[in-house]
Amino acid sequence: MSTLAGTSALARLAARRDRIMLPAWIYVLTALVAGTAYSFRKLYPTVAGREQFAAVAARNPALLSLYGPLSGSSIGSLTAWRYGAFAALGAGLMSIFIVVRHTRADEETGRLELVGSAAVGRHAALAAGLLIALSANVALAAVVSAGLIALGLPAAGSISLALAIAGCGLVFTSVAAVTAQVAQTARGARGAAIGVLGAAYLLRAVGDSAGAHGPGWLTWLSPAGWAELIRPFGQVRWWILALPLATAAVAAAAAGVLAARRDYGAGLLAQRPGPARAAGWLRGPLGLAWRLQRGALTGWVIGALAYGAVVGEAAKGIGGLLGSSEIRKILTRMGGEAGVTNAYLAAIMSFSGLIAAGYAVSAVLRLRSEETGARADPLLAAGAGRSSWALGQLVIAAGGTALILAAAGLGAGAGYALRSGSGGSEVVRLVGAGLAQLPAALVLAGVAAVLVGVAPRASVAGGWIALGVVVMMVFLGATLQLSHWILDMSPFTHEPKLPGGTVSAAPLTWLTVIAVALAAAGIAGLRRRDIG
Amino acid sequence: MTDAIAVSGLRKSYGRAVALDGLNLSVATGEVHGFLGPNGSGKTTTIRILLGLLRAGGGSARLLGGDPWTQAAALHRRLAYVPGDVTLWPGLSGGEVIDLLGRLRGSMDASRRAALIELFDLDPTKKARAYSTGNRQKVALISALASDVELLLLDEPTAGLDPLMEAAFRACIEEERKRGRTVLLSSHILSEVEALCDRVTIIRRGRTVESGTLAGLRHLTRTSITAELAGPPAGLDRLPGVHDLDIQGRRVRCQVDDGQIDALLRQLTAVGVRSLTSQPPTLEELFLSHYAGDGAATLPAGEHGGVTA
Numbered sequence: 123m124s125t126l127a128g129t130s131a132l133a134r135l136a137a138r139r140d141r142i143m144l145p146a147w148i149y150v151l152t153a154l155v156a157g158t159a160y161s162f163r164k165l166y167p168t169v170a171g172r173e174q175f176a177a178v179a180a181r182n183p184a185l186l187s188l189y190g191p192l193s194g195s196s197i198g199s200l201t202a203w204r205y206g207a208f209a210a211l212g213a214g215l216m217s218i219f220i221v222v223r224h225t226r227a228d229e230e231t232g233r234l235e236l237v238g239s240a241a242v243g244r245h246a247a248l249a250a251g252l253l254i255a256l257s258a259n260v261a262l263a264a265v266v267s268a269g270l271i272a273l274g275l276p277a278a279g280s281i282s283l284a285l286a287i288a289g290c291g292l293v294f295t296s297v298a299a300v301t302a303q304v305a306q307t308a309r310g311a312r313g314a315a316i317g318v319l320g321a322a323y324l325l326r327a328v329g330d331s332a333g334a335h336g337p338g339w340l341t342w343l344s345p346a347g348w349a350e351l352i353r354p355f356g357q358v359r360w361w362i363l364a365l366p367l368a369t370a371a372v373a374a375a376a377a378g379v380l381a382a383r384r385d386y387g388a389g390l391l392a393q394r395p396g397p398a399r400a401a402g403w404l405r406g407p408l409g410l411a412w413r414l415q416r417g418a419l420t421g422w423v424i425g426a427l428a429y430g431a432v433v434g435e436a437a438k439g440i441g442g443l444l445g446s447s448e449i450r451k452i453l454t455r456m457g458g459e460a461g462v463t464n465a466y467l468a469a470i471m472s473f474s475g476l477i478a479a480g481y482a483v484s485a486v487l488r489l490r491s492e493e494t495g496a497r498a499d500p501l502l503a504a505g506a507g508r509s510s511w512a513l514g515q516l517v518i519a520a521g522g523t524a525l526i527l528a529a530a531g532l533g534a535g536a537g538y539a540l541r542s543g544s545g546g547s548e549v550v551r552l553v554g555a556g557l558a559q560l561p562a563a564l565v566l567a568g569v570a571a572v573l574v575g576v577a578p579r580a581s582v583a584g585g586w587i588a589l590g591v592v593v594m595m596v597f598l599g600a601t602l603q604l605s606h607w608i609l610d611m612s613p614f615t616h617e618p619k620l621p622g623g624t625v626s627a628a629p630l631t632w633l634t635v636i637a638v639a640l641a642a643a644g645i646a647g648l649r650r651r652d653i654g
Numbered sequence: 655m656t657d658a659i660a661v662s663g664l665r666k667s668y669g670r671a672v673a674l675d676g677l678n679l680s681v682a683t684g685e686v687h688g689f690l691g692p693n694g695s696g697k698t699t700t701i702r703i704l705l706g707l708l709r710a711g712g713g714s715a716r717l718l719g720g721d722p723w724t725q726a727a728a729l730h731r732r733l734a735y736v737p738g739d740v741t742l743w744p745g746l747s748g749g750e751v752i753d754l755l756g757r758l759r760g761s762m763d764a765s766r767r768a769a770l771i772e773l774f775d776l777d778p779t780k781k782a783r784a785y786s787t788g789n790r791q792k793v794a795l796i797s798a799l800a801s802d803v804e805l806l807l808l809d810e811p812t813a814g815l816d817p818l819m820e821a822a823f824r825a826c827i828e829e830e831r832k833r834g835r836t837v838l839l840s841s842h843i844l845s846e847v848e849a850l851c852d853r854v855t856i857i858r859r860g861r862t863v864e865s866g867t868l869a870g871l872r873h874l875t876r877t878s879i880t881a882e883l884a885g886p887p888a889g890l891d892r893l894p895g896v897h898d899l900d901i902q903g904r905r906v907r908c909q910v911d912d913g914q915i916d917a918l919l920r921q922l923t924a925v926g927v928r929s930l931t932s933q934p935p936t937l938e939e940l941f942l943s944h945y946a947g948d949g950a951a952t953l954p955a956g957e958h959g960g961v962t963a
Contacts, residue, residue, distance in 0.1 A: 505759050
């Protein structure tokens with residue numbers, strides 16, 4: 123029997139299971155890119171205005187580190203610059219979720235064991251996962267190029283940008299296929315692939331902001347960097363598309379070889395034995411929540427530290443451009459108030475707040491996955507009250523969020539202090555700025571908690587959609603000129619712009635009160651309903 | 655003494671699907687009670703209501719004299735539960751899970767824990783994701799049996815165990831009975847229920863169809879008789895209460911209602927009996943007789959009778 127037997131049947135099954143998730147991903151990524159193009163067209167209708175903007179952006183290491191270099195001043199170039207790399211990383215994220223979901227995650231639940239006992243080859247599940255991710259990226263490329271062309275952008279540029287984004291998606295399709303063979307669990311496989319994705323972003327950020335004498339070649343090592351090196355809407359370098367394609371092919375082949383060498387349900391990394399007795403602190407829901415989350419949380423904290431350090435280090439470069447009104451304009455739109463450096467750092471912290479909110483939502487939704495995985499039953503049947511069970515997870519979620527924000531602030535402060543020679547006061551200031559984002563992130567955690575308590579079936583989708591809407595409002599809200607009462611719905615609208623802005627206690631207090639009230643409502647709902 | 659479990663007229667539906675339709679169950683303190691029913695008949699739903707995980711849709715349920723929904727956490731310190739499909743936290747070792755659940759109940763006998771790990775031959779350092787179904791079940795069983803509780807709720811606890819472990823489990827339950835603990839044992843392994851339980855409750859489609867001691871239930875059914883006679887029998891088919899009569903020369907096999915054994919034996923001894931075996935109905939026969947009409951259960955009857963409707 124061929125090792126690929128049954129692939130098409132599995133791929134059809136995967137397509138059926140992803141029929142809502144995949145179009146949603148493609149829609150969001152396309153909206154990000156096309157929405158940016160649309161807003162640039164509205165904001166900078168004249169060539170002169172765009173050239174002035176581009177001249178400023180091209181010399182600024184901080185902007186270069188955030189968004190990458192500009193390859194021209196057309197609307198297309200600006201769009202590719204602003205969100206090309208982000209969309210490429212988004213495509214990578216989509217691909218990672220698809221591949222792991224249809225390979226290791228299905229193995230872990232045992233679904234693949236049932237399927238695999240039918241006439242299905244050893245490589246069929248992997249091939250089906252790769253096939254679905256490949257189709258998703260092809261569809262994404264088609265929809266993005268169609269959208270940009272429809273907005274009146276040049277066809278060659280639109281297609282090359284779309285292919286660059288999909289190419290990054292393909293690279294991470296194969297990266298996830300490899301981590302799915304190596305890691306011990308689906309969670310581990312996803313975490314490792316996302317770690318590679320984060321490293322790719324940081325490599326690109328360091329390379330792009332390095333300047334003429336720095337390690338600019340680092341960008342060439344990053345799949346996220348290739349998307350901009352293609353120079354869509356400039357002198358398009360089509361040949362660079364060969365880099366993601368070759369990388370994806372090699373990694374996919376490696377995954378195939380690795381898949382043949384490992385046992386079903388086991389990673390290549392050996393399983394280590396655990397303790398025979400539980401540690402003294404593992405005696406209740408809170409201890410269990412910490413035991414369950416500590417691994418993932420460590421990864422998040424390290425990631426936040428590294429991210430903060432890289433972007434903080436680039437902050438010094440922004441000081442030289444204080445005179446430019448254009449840069450001030452765009453940075454002010456990104457969320458800052460006084461002082462362009464502060465505005466830049468405030469934008470970084472606001473971004474960190476969104477990342478931390480992502481952790482907060484995922485940590486709260488752990489309650490639901492514990493419940494649907496039937497792991498809540500033995501706990502609740504052993505005498506843990508529902509409130510203390512929920513509180514345990516919520517306390518770890520809140521504490522973890524605070525830790526991630528502090529780490530991002532610490533990294534940014536240390537990076538900035540190193541570069542600018544200012545002392546530890548920068549570090550304290552930025553840790554404070556990071557922690558100031560906590561109340562808004564907790565409101566999103568509270569939304570997820572209320573959904574788990576009151577509308578459990580909708581909680582996973584609802585929690586992530588709430589986060590997605592807030593992210594879109596932060597990124598695109600001001601440029602799409604949404605009315606104020608819509609923007610006011612986002613908790614991040616009410617956050618002070620730190621460092622540099624003024625802090626008033628009222629909004630932070632209100633956000634905290636709302637977060638606590640939401641969590642309390644969630645627990646109250648959880649106490650009233652059936653478990654399972 | 656009040657009953658450890660007192661359930662009457664219990665109802666629960668999920669949307670339009672009715673899971674429990676007026677179920678009754680009473681378990682006296684100190685007894686081992688068998689809880690039987692075909693798949694999907696509502697056993698697990700009943701246990702989950704008793705655990706306060708589900709809210710009853712109607713009727714009443716009392717557990718250890720308390721309300722399972724409002725007093726859940728307090729009651730749970732006095733009971734231990736072993737689910738049929740044990741799922742554990744994949745990253746935790748078996749030893750960690752045993753300790754965690756024991757500490758939550760507030761009582762764990764360390765020497766008993768060690769003895770049970772020995773008895774069930776479990777490696778407590780393995781991570782839960784590396785355990786087989788049977789080993790996960792052992793983790794839950796060890797944690798439950800090592801806890802100092804009044805009531806054990808066991809939902810098909812031995813489905814994944816090998817015969818050796820199954821024997822160890824039976825020995826443990828015998829021991830629990832001697833200590834005066836109450837056990838509710840839901841199981842499909844009828845020999846296990848027959849060996850362990852003082853009383854059984856049989857449910858079907860969310861309703862109780864029979865409840866009582868095994869001996870009591872047996873009176874409701876028939877005894878199998880196989881006899882070797884001195885000569886060919888006559889007139890057996892005219893006797894009331896005799897079923898599935900099968901005469902091969904001088905060999906007679908039949909089923910007889912308990913009230914009619916006397917009349918049958920008199921008829922047989924009149925011819926002369928060389929050998930006689932009489933078997934009380936097995937639990938399996940009891941079970942099948944109660945489920946006949948449930949579709950699947952008509953099959954064995956069809957094999958004997960040759961025709962099924």
